[in-house]
Each structure stands twice: as C-alpha cells, then as structure tokens.
Amino acid sequence: MxxxxxxxxxxxxxxxxxxxxxxxxxxxxxxxxxxxxxxxxxxxxxxxxxxxxxxxxxxxxxxxxxxxxASVTVEEVKEIFLIRSMLEGYIAKSAAKNATDQDIQNLTAMIENIKQSFRSGKSQDFVSYGFEFHDYLSEMSDLKTFVKILNHLRDHALRYCRFVSLHGDWNTQADEEHNFILQMIADRNEDGAEKAMQDHILSSLSAALERIQGIQANRED
The missing domain is CATH 1.10.10.10 (Winged helix-like DNA-binding domain superfamily/Winged helix DNA-binding domain)
Structure with missing residues (x-):
C-alpha cells in the first residue's frame, strides 16, 4: 500500500x-x-x-x-500576483516582527544565491532561489491561514515565473528588490517590509504581463 x-x-x-x-x-x-x-x-x-x-x-x-x-493568460497572472501581493505583503510584515538573528543570516545566504544566479544569467535558478526566499518568509511569519491560502497559488505563480524566465531575463530591479526586502526585515521595519514585498510582487507582475503580451503579439503577427 x-x-x-x-x-x-x-x-x-x-x-x-x-x-x-x-x-x-x-x-x-x-x-x-x-x-x-x-x-x-x-x-x-x-x-x-x-x-x-x-x-x-x-x-x-x-x-x-x-x-x-492549462493556458497562460493575462487575466490569470493578474489575479494570482495581485492576491500574492496582499498575502505576501502581510507575511513579510509578520516576518519582520518575528525575525531572529539566525533568520537574518539564513535570508542573507539566500540573497547571495539569488545574486549569484542573476549575475551568471541562470534565470531558472534565480526563480528557484527567489521562491526559496519567499517560502522562508512564510515560515517565519507563523501565519498559518495566510500561508495555507498562499500555497494554493504558489505553484501557479511559480509556473508563470518560469515561463517568463524561458522567454527572457529578469531585469536588475528584481534582484535589487529582494535585497531591499531583506534590509527592511533586518531593520525590523514591519511596514517597510510589507510595502517592499508588495512593490516587488507588483513589479514581477508588470514583467510577466509585458512578456506574455509580447509573446501573444508575436503569435498573432
């Protein structure tokens, strides 16, 4: 069995x-x-x-x-990332409140992996390490219901991020945003961490929309 x-x-x-x-x-x-x-x-x-x-x-x-x-659509990616921005913003706020020195060390190591993958142009590794960073913040937050709801969206969001990476590189802004989120958490700046996370996910949404719309336009030509 x-x-x-x-x-x-x-x-x-x-x-x-x-x-x-x-x-x-x-x-x-x-x-x-x-x-x-x-x-x-x-x-x-x-x-x-x-x-x-x-x-x-x-x-x-x-x-x-x-x-x-399943299709990759503009409508779905908007919904997924807008919901993520609300949920993960509050998760980052709670993570900043709960952060220990060991958490900051662990997150710093994750950020280094993100940076190295970005510098070496390994876009799929960049996505993987980015999601590892987000998942760790979820654990830190101790917001069980938030995380449970977020987990229903996680793999759909990951699919869109991998799709974007297959059709071009992320810009330097995406790399810098992770670092700023960590800075806010290390400073125990709860409101700053929430805003930084929301801005980061909405920025990722803009990149995903631009990439998907570009691909759809090329198919129609």
Missing amino acids: RTRRLSKDNTYFALKQKIIDSELKPDQVVHEENLAALLGVSRTPLREAIQRLENEEFLVRQPNGRLRV
Whole structure:
C-alpha cells in the first residue's frame, strides 16, 4: 500500500513539475499513453495524478474529452500576483516582527544565491532561489491561514515565473528588490517590509504581463 501511495504521489509531482517548467507547454494537447511513457508509469497512478491536476487547473478536460495543459493568460497572472501581493505583503510584515538573528543570516545566504544566479544569467535558478526566499518568509511569519491560502497559488505563480524566465531575463530591479526586502526585515521595519514585498510582487507582475503580451503579439503577427 505504501509503495502504491508513493508511486501515485511521485507521478503527480513529476507531471506537475513538467507543466510548471513548461516541458509540457501551455495549451499542449496531451494523451495518457504518451504521458505514461514519458513518466515511466502505469495508467492507474497516472489517471489519479491527472485528476488531481485537473482539480488544481493545471490540466483542462476539453468538451471532446481530450486533455490539454492549462493556458497562460493575462487575466490569470493578474489575479494570482495581485492576491500574492496582499498575502505576501502581510507575511513579510509578520516576518519582520518575528525575525531572529539566525533568520537574518539564513535570508542573507539566500540573497547571495539569488545574486549569484542573476549575475551568471541562470534565470531558472534565480526563480528557484527567489521562491526559496519567499517560502522562508512564510515560515517565519507563523501565519498559518495566510500561508495555507498562499500555497494554493504558489505553484501557479511559480509556473508563470518560469515561463517568463524561458522567454527572457529578469531585469536588475528584481534582484535589487529582494535585497531591499531583506534590509527592511533586518531593520525590523514591519511596514517597510510589507510595502517592499508588495512593490516587488507588483513589479514581477508588470514583467510577466509585458512578456506574455509580447509573446501573444508575436503569435498573432
């Protein structure tokens, strides 16, 4: 029973990661037999994984019964990032209130990883380290309900950030914003941390919208 559960969960996480990383592209039609071969699994755990991902709206069942990967849309990215700005702003405020010296050391190390990945042009690593930084602030905040709600959006937000990174680099502003958030938290400036986080996520939204709209315009030409 435990082996079956692990197989089911591993299939779900592996398939979800391929959607997040755009290995399975937005709007791509997918077939069970091809997915089973891609993941090296049987149809039973695959079908359970597909059902979970349909419920989470990473996969969409079309009227003809075929499956496709969920679209990347301007409307969805606006909603996700606006909600994130409100939730994560307050999370950063609470993190500033709760921060210990050890937390500041840990966050400083994360910021260094973000900076190194930015300098070396490793945009996907930049996204990964950025989300590690955000996740750590969530742990620091001790806001269980906020974090629970945020977790429902997290992987959709990660998908958009990875999509943006695949189609161009982030600008220097994104790198500087993480550093400013850390400065506010290190100063235990609660209101400053909240504002810095909100500004950062709204700035990321602007970058995502610009990239998505540019891609859509190129497809129409």
